Amino acid sequence: MKVGVIGGGQLGQMLAQAGTSLGMKFSFLDPAKDACAASLGQHICANYDDKQALRQLAEEVDVVTFEFESVPAETVAFLSDFVPVYPNAESLRIARDRWFEKSLFKSLAIPTPEFANIESQQDLEQAVAEIGLPAVLKTRTLGYDGKGQKVLKQPSDVSNAFAELGNVPCILEGFVNFSGEVSLIAVRGQDKVIRFYPLVHNQHNQGILHLSIASEQHPMQGLAESYVAKVLEKLDYVGVLAFEFFEVENGLKANEIAPRVHNSGHWTIEGSVASQFENHLRAIAGLPLGSTHKRGESAMLNFIGSIPAKDQILSIENCHLHDYSKAFKAGRKVGHATINCNNINDLKQIVSHVETLIKG
């Protein structure tokens, strides 16, 4: 089976590493000459809206998926005429736009922060009057790693905020005083079977995911699963979906979904029976899903900007390096480490050790 991937970054790379074992071959569409996944398959070096390139991709492969949600809607529509695309266009349309996304949560009675659609400074001021401060203003589309958002704490933060985010459609969200953040990675097959990985605790630094921990069974596992199942079924979703939640007193509030394999699921490569990458591919290929069971206790630490001394990382027992072969650059995800142990104390100790190396 040949799989086409829109985007050729580290997610595409890890998909190809997993899919190779399933007998799959890969083609990546990515305009970047140095796309890091490119060496693991065919590389169609073209823009995402290049019809000729899309045609070529469709002809080369049996199924198409993507590694980021900002793929132009027309790209998916165009491809869908020639080749199956998973997850489907509707899932992508919803997940790429925070307004559609939160509206979906609301319609499914999934708790989410208060939110309002903002198309002007006037809209913003009215919404602030209703929702109150602090609040978070986010562009509806294209945001990632905390980019395209602004926390509004006091009235003076509001006055110029819409312009500061570029005068583009936004949503305003009530600021959630969360006690923690968790995400649930789920996968749904073409046979409609759903499997869930365990809830993962996530910690961000400056808006970018820093640490994910998959350890003890979380008391909200069942609740989170019920929310995610609603979304998967509503969208007739096929593939891996990541769902981010805020932990609040007595429950969860939905933050956002990602219609793809997700950074907070990278630990599944070493930490579960079948990884999120393998399961995404099984799903889109119409194969039975693999087990999402945890193996031991796991943590994942992102390397942002650069990778600390490789020799030292590789000398740590039970620590697995993932170097994406990307040029180092401030704020860029260039690799991660997964730590996998039989007990939480060892896990925490190694996490601290790696954090020390990250800080240099």
Add this chain to the structure above:
Amino acid sequence: MKVGVIGGGQLGQMLAQAGTSLGMKFSFLDPAKDACAASLGQHICANYDDKQALRQLAEEVDVVTFEFESVPAETVAFLSDFVPVYPNAESLRIARDRWFEKSLFKSLAIPTPEFANIESQQDLEQAVAEIGLPAVLKTRTLGYDGKGQKVLKQPSDVSNAFAELGNVPCILEGFVNFSGEVSLIAVRGQDKVIRFYPLVHNQHNQGILHLSIASEQHPMQGLAESYVAKVLEKLDYVGVLAFEFFEVENGLKANEIAPRVHNSGHWTIEGSVASQFENHLRAIAGLPLGSTHKRGESAMLNFIGSIPAKDQILSIENCHLHDYSKAFKAGRKVGHATINCNNINDLKQIVSHVETLIKG
């Protein structure tokens, strides 16, 4: 780091899957257009003695290794002038020739079957007179999967045996009434550190490896390690080495070594902390070795000729498919399954299940 691999089969493919996480890129030299590893890197499609192609490979990469031991000695000699090659030429020279190999074991006081060098039918008859029957006649070079060998049971088997193996240099080995076969996968780094995986039980069908089991600690682990360490140190070996033994009363008899990652070590992908592929790459790249500790109980079953119904294989919990993307052909290794469980009873049950699927 860029790694050159002589050969582009499934071993090359699994090296590339592992090495990608270490930030490595791969170039494969293989004359086969459809070499299965080719899509995971550059493919130099040329003969192994093609000087221009070797030159190109040497220029593209930082280090060269190989996935089979029959690489022409001149190829290694030529490459070594331009780029480091691991394991070294001497290790390859020994491991590719059963006479040199067994002579090395003998010189290191490692027990091995009685053996004799055979360059003619006359040599053979003399050796049979000394060693007795049954015995096994094997070509000194190029044998694999039980090819290039003949069991001599009675005098009439002897008369034409040398011609039947093609009138090429052979060795005659005393037939070992073994109770079982085991192999030890070891890795030695450039810093001379050695690590061993646990001894694995191997079962062959018609001369081809069928099943490997890595489970309880084997009473001969320490003895096997002492033999393998002698060879590694004698050869100043760098990389993964596989050592096959016969189990006999009160000990082990050395069968052969393979200077590379080995089929009986494929279970390490899911069944150990760092796989044989990762550790081979760490060694040849001069990086610290990874942990060879076992994770749970593992078994590996080869798919010979064809892969049974994929859907059924993929439906078995704790069973991992490895499809090499090779055309099906009688006698050819086209994939394997690794089974990984927390207890031996589950392991055995799943092994039986997969065996049933293999038999069709």
